[in-house]
Amino acid sequence: MSREGVTPQSEDFSAWYNELVVQAQLVDRGPVRGTMVIRPYGFRMWELLQADLDRRIKDAGHDNACFPMLIPESYLKREAEHVEGFSPELAVVTHAGGKDLEEPLVVRPTSETVIGEYMAKWIDSHRDLPLLLNQWANVVRWEMRPRMFLRTTEFLWQEGHTAHADEADAMRETMWALDAYATVARELAAMPVVAGEKTPGERFAGAVRTYTIEGMMRDGRALQAGTSHYLGTNFAKAFEIQYQDEAGELTLAHTTSWGMSTRMIGGVIMTHGDDKGLVLPxxxxxxxxxxxxxxxxxxxxxxxxxxxxxxxxxxxxxxxxxxxxxxxxxxxxxxxxxxxxxxxxxxxxxxxxxxxxxxxxxxxxxxxxxxxxxxxxxxxxxxxxxxxxxxxxxxxxxxxxxxxxxxxxxxxxEERTAAVDSWDAFAGQVAEGWARALHCGRTECEDAIKADTAATPRVVPAGAPEETGACVKCGEPSAYGKRVIFGRSY
Amino acid sequence: MSREGVTPQSEDFSAWYNELVVQAQLVDRGPVRGTMVIRPYGFRMWELLQADLDRRIKDAGHDNACFPMLIPESYLKREAEHVEGFSPELAVVTHAGGKDLEEPLVVRPTSETVIGEYMAKWIDSHRDLPLLLNQWANVVRWEMRPRMFLRTTEFLWQEGHTAHADEADAMRETMWALDAYATVARELAAMPVVAGEKTPGERFAGAVRTYTIEGMMRDGRALQAGTSHYLGTNFAKAFEIQYQDEAGELTLAHTTSWGMSTRMIGGVIMTHGDDKGLVLPxxxxxxxxxxxxxxxxxxxxxxxxxxxxxxxxxxxxxxxxxxxxxxxxxxxxxxxxxxxxxxxxxxxxxxxxxxxxxxxxxxxxxxxxxxxxxxxxxxxxxxxxxxxxxxxxxxxxxxxxxxxxxxxxxxxxEERTAAVDSWDAFAGQVAEGWARALHCGRTECEDAIKADTAATPRVVPAGAPEETGACVKCGEPSAYGKRVIFGRSY
Structure with a gap:
């Protein structure tokens, strides 16, 4: 280990983090920009989290499988929002086995498309539902502002992918995964998280509804630590995932996807660490x-x-x-x-x-x-x-x-979270922590808030009390029927 | 499941295998040629093997880590034999994040090069040795004749990578891994294997000595089911993996690597299966x-x-x-x-x-x-x-x-293995099983045997009795001091 010690948190949180992850031998910078080498001390944390989460996933009836990492580019194009969301981040194999490929292959940024293709193949009848799959995998998303564990070009995660007969069953699944993530975050990482829905502007590309768990780091910023998506019939339409119902009618399945990643290790570091270094649960x-x-x-x-x-x-x-x-x-x-x-x-x-x-x-x-x-x-x-x-x-x-x-x-x-009802108080609050505020729900208004304060709506908390009134930014009537948590984020 | 049943083994072993892996729901063909989707029933077998082997690896003092999948092309070129061996099989990312890359990135076919780079960084003193690493990973090798589990473009494996102060310690490690593989094959897969060294012509690209476990499939062919390599100082020279010894001298480390893969699932199928289908241990x-x-x-x-x-x-x-x-x-x-x-x-x-x-x-x-x-x-x-x-x-x-x-x-x-001392008997024996024969050790002679019979030297068995004489093919004096096992292989 280096003998230098790390920059204090209070002086420069970002420098503290970047120095600590290396000095504590959790990780090393990879040879390619934005990649990381997870060293044994960091990888063991991931293994411990993985073992617990894998047990929960299996106990709830899901089976692990393994889908190919290289996906034909054409697959991604079948779901319009999905390809639009992921295109800028893709790594593409154009050459293999000594030859240029006829069709470029994308290194998976997530696997809804390739798994959708096989769900369609494996599902015939209502008896084949629900189909509950999970895989532990590496994914690649080309990051412009990489940071170890939090945003790396390659990362490890599990991705659950399930197909259901109807919306109600798919929503039960979506909420099961959200709850599992909140439990793992609290019980293993000692990270108290707020669970709830994302606003439309923050949804996963291709989802109907996106749910999240958000933790507060020691600089007051939010970390999205796991997400669960109800995909409606969007991917079912794109990949023809359909089944014969009990009356013999051909019906579209409703699908979900959900993921938790090595980002959680970054969350543990920033939730508990201090000027002396890591504090591990x-x-x-x-x-x-x-x-x-x-x-x-x-x-x-x-x-x-x-x-x-x-x-x-x-x-x-x-x-x-x-x-x-x-x-x-x-x-x-x-x-x-x-x-x-x-x-x-x-x-x-x-x-x-x-x-x-x-x-x-x-x-x-x-x-x-x-x-x-x-x-x-x-x-x-x-x-x-x-x-x-x-x-x-x-x-x-x-x-x-x-x-x-x-x-x-x-x-x-709790110390760093406050209900805020005026725009004057808002910027000060999100500079230090989270603001609980009413919001009109318009994406343009979210964009204006972000441009002014760098804060975004992190989550519409699942259990928050009912409340309505004027949007903290624009004064229009509030949407959501409750306060939204705003904060700067990773 | 399909109601058709599978082609009998005796009629067409290859058709039996290809049909069975799909009908038994172990695997499905991937969307890209040579790739596979491992379905839950097949993946569970891999998980069971993985859990046992992972425990052995950890108990012997190795730590798991995770190295990047995308390797700068220049890394592979640093070890001449290595790049020559793997070049024809590489998949290359040339485009990422919406731009052409300055340096192409190779999807790892194996990780000696990138791990060598970090070993060099982490090792300073003899106190840092041995460095015992392992990773569970996916690798990509573009296959011209793919076959599910046995030879797929992407496969899963563990790859152990270790650095040692000297040859003796590195060789102990090489043999430890070989023994662990033989034990896992016997105890879990119920696959009796012959362990021993590969002839020079069959060595891993960049290795000084390659050891293997070979099992016999029910068509009499051999399956290489795990390999362990003593790499000498080849990669240490290429990546400057060196340490100060107790006298303060800068000294090259000796490295090893060893791997077992999803190919083992194919081995289980072909070791025990019959006309009715799979027989699982x-x-x-x-x-x-x-x-x-x-x-x-x-x-x-x-x-x-x-x-x-x-x-x-x-x-x-x-x-x-x-x-x-x-x-x-x-x-x-x-x-x-x-x-x-x-x-x-x-x-x-x-x-x-x-x-x-x-x-x-x-x-x-x-x-x-x-x-x-x-x-x-x-x-x-x-x-x-x-x-x-x-x-x-x-x-x-x-x-x-x-x-x-x-x-x-x-x-x-045993029924399908025989000592063979004449070239006349050799071809008949390797058509049905394995021939134990004396060999001159010349690669040209191996090539001639392969051209005539499709058989290759599979392994120089570790425990075989001492024996010398004339090469079964060319009559030159035998090398190795014992009989070599020849067979057709997967």
């Missing part, structure tokens, strides 16, 4: 606990042996633990800083005095304040625990830390 | 047990309820079970044929007489003969088992079936 932390033995020579060897014993006992509790016992060239202080920067939830120090007293010094990455939301001064997160009690206490300490992060993020979001 | 079977309730109306409902109860009890034993209870439009006979064709190891029938007698009719996909290797006439695989005994007996029945398949495949291979 235990459920996504590659190492939930790191044990650092302290001392030189014989005493050091004794501490290392004890560290390995303790590590095995903690591991036996189902905890991901790393024993930092083979870098004698580095000082304990250097190691402490490094593991703090890399966001390990709990560090255990084992020094001479610890061993003499039969205790371990347990240090949480953040002090879990009594109010649940305070990050006290350094040192107050330290605790001495009898060695033989450590294994049984660690799961509770980690669970408490996980809850603390969620509560802290929720409190942060 | 339980450890890779999406459904290890299918329960088919029999009967109409009230009696049918009673059977279906009992099937669901039994299904839950069998599932509770950790068995993957499917209850075929919601296709009343299909006859039991149709369902039996379908599940046989799809290779389900054990079918349980629950009819009126079964329920009255308190038993289930348990049917193995193949009769497990007393000799372990006989496939007796239809009907003899049936057994009536008291309903309440079924859950506890199923794991043993499946384990026995798994062992039976391995033993049967091993016996088949």
């Amino acid at each position: 235990p459920r996504l932390a590659p190492y939930q606990v790191v044990i650092v033995p302290i001392g030189r020579k014989e005493q050091g060897e004794q501490a290392a042996a004890e560290a390995r014993r303790l590590g095995a006992a903690v591991r036996a509790m189902g905890i991901r633990v790393h024993v930092d016992d083979n870098r004698p060239q580095l000082s304990p202080g250097f190691k402490f800083n490094e593991w703090e920067m890399r966001g390990v939830p709990v560090r255990i120090e084992l020094g001479k005095r610890d061993l003499e007293a039969g205790v371990a010094t347990v240090v949480r990455r953040l002090e879990v304040g009594s109010g649940g939301v305070t990050n006290r001064a350094e040192g107050q997160g330290k605790e001495q625990i009898p060695l033989d009690k450590v294994p049984e206490l660690i799961p509770g300490i980690l669970a408490e830390f996980q809850s603390f992060l969620l509560a802290r993020a929720e409190a942060f979001r | 339980p450890r890779l079977a999406p459904y290890q047990v299918v329960i088919v309730p029999i009967g109409r109306k009230e009696q049918g409902e009673q059977a279906a309820a009992e099937a669901r109860r039994l299904g839950a009890a069998v599932r509770a034993m950790g068995i993957r079970v499917h209850v075929d209870d919601n296709r009343p439009q299909l006859s039991p006979g149709f369902k039996f044929n379908e599940w046989e064709m799809r290779g389900v190891p054990v079918r349980i029938e629950l009819g009126k007489r079964d329920l009255e007698a308190g038993v289930a009719t348990v049917v193995r996909r193949l009769e497990v003969g007393s000799g372990g290797v006989t496939n007796r006439a239809e009907g003899q695989g049936k057994e009536q088992i008291p309903l309440d005994k079924v859950p506890e007996l199923i794991p043993g029945i499946l384990a026995e079936f798994q062992s039976f398949l391995l033993a049967r495949a091993e016996a088949f291979r």
Whole structure:
């Protein structure tokens, strides 16, 4: 690791992020502009999220499959809005096997088109519905302003694609996926998200309705962390996805699609990180606990042996633990800083005095304040625990830390969110966080707000109370029947 | 499913395979020539193999990572043999984000080059070695003679890439991977393989030594089912992968790479399948047990309820079970044929007489003969088992079936393998199976053998007894110090 430390968040959030993702060994810049190499420490976070989400997807009756990455260009053109939305971002294979291709092949930016083609082939009767598919895949979208994890030319995601007999069943599916994403964001990433619908101007290209989960990052911006789309019969028409209903009539299917991506890793970093570096929620932390033995020579060897014993006992509790016992060239202080920067939830120090007293010094990455939301001064997160009690206490300490992060993020979001009823107050509010405002629903008005403040309507929150009145920008009557959340976004 | 059945193996093995993979719903032809859509039934097999192999890879200390799919063309050119080997198969992105690219980007056919670039960046000192990486990825190689699973334009695999301080450590790694592949092939796929080295003419482009596992398919041909390469310092030189050794000297690392792919699914099909269709080894079977309730109306409902109860009890034993209870439009006979064709190891029938007698009719996909290797006439695989005994007996029945398949495949291979010492006998032997023969080791002689018989040297078996003499083809003194296995291959 580099010894420089990172630019403080408060000074330049963007520099903090860009430096941290590299220094923490989550990622490296790829050889092609906008691409990334996900290093083991970052990839393990993705694997942990993937394992949980994959289980949810399967438990709800979906099957994984694998569709080709190279899609004939003509497929994309069959759905007019879809091709218009994705054309500027496509990477195109024009040459293969030593020859120019007759038809260019697009590297999938998403797979509605190719999967639509096969849904049409596999569905004959109402008995074949619903068809519930998912794939874990890489996709490519050429990005003009790339940023590691958040917007990269190639990224990893899962994409669910389902076909249903009617709108009601397809909408149930759309909302199931939205709910699964909100749950994963809250429970694994400790990222409190607002779930709800996108305004028409923010819809997925080809969708009838787009739903989103939005989290607030520590600079007050919003991150769209997962989306679920009801596609109506748009793709069914384009690809002839139809079935014989019980009366024998040929009927168009209603389809959905939904995706969550490696962008979530960026969300975790920006939801919890601080000036010292990453703060990882235990459920996504590659190492939930790191044990650092302290001392030189014989005493050091004794501490290392004890560290390995303790590590095995903690591991036996189902905890991901790393024993930092083979870098004698580095000082304990250097190691402490490094593991703090890399966001390990709990560090255990084992020094001479610890061993003499039969205790371990347990240090949480953040002090879990009594109010649940305070990050006290350094040192107050330290605790001495009898060695033989450590294994049984660690799961509770980690669970408490996980809850603390969620509560802290929720409190942060609430502090930075306000109902705004005047245009004067709007710009100030979206400069720091989110504005809950009434809006007329016109895309031109959204565009004007964006031009003035860089803020966009992030989500029409699903559970918000009914409210109507005048648009915060133009004064026209409000649409949606409730307040919309506006904010700057990633 | 189609009602046609498949061409018998004995009539046309190739037609049998091509029809079966589609009818069994493992795969569908992709929209672009040589690509495939892996359907849920086929993908589940891959997931089961992946989960096991991934655990082995991690347990041996490797970390998963994710490197970009698009590689600058110039990277491939840095290792001369490598670019020569892969050039004819490359797919090239020339256009992206609405513009022609300054440098064409190759869709990875394998990732030695891009990973080499980052190994060089991440390795400074001997303390950074070994560097043990793996990735699960899609790769693209433009195939002139594509065949589903065996040779497709895009396929899925894992590719291990490691760097070591010296040849001895790199060779230990190379052999570790080979052994892991042989174990996975035997234990999961019930595919007995011969492990050993490839002759120089069959080496990976850029490798110093290539090792392989080779299985025999039921038409007597060989399938290369996994390879492990010692790359020497070839890629280390090309990408400057070097480290300071303990004396402070800058030294080239020794690297390895190794891969196993979706080709293994094709191997399972061709190792065990018969004229009725697939025969799946339980450890890779999406459904290890299918329960088919029999009967109409009230009696049918009673059977279906009992099937669901039994299904839950069998599932509770950790068995993957499917209850075929919601296709009343299909006859039991149709369902039996379908599940046989799809290779389900054990079918349980629950009819009126079964329920009255308190038993289930348990049917193995193949009769497990007393000799372990006989496939007796239809009907003899049936057994009536008291309903309440079924859950506890199923794991043993499946384990026995798994062992039976391995033993049967091993016996088949032995029957079709013979030591051959004359060129007259050679052609006949490789038309039906494998020839164990002495060979001079000259690539020109390999080429002559291939031109005459379509057979190639598949593997120099690791454990074969020492033997020398005259080359079976040209009479020159033999190389390798042992017999080489020759066969036609996929």
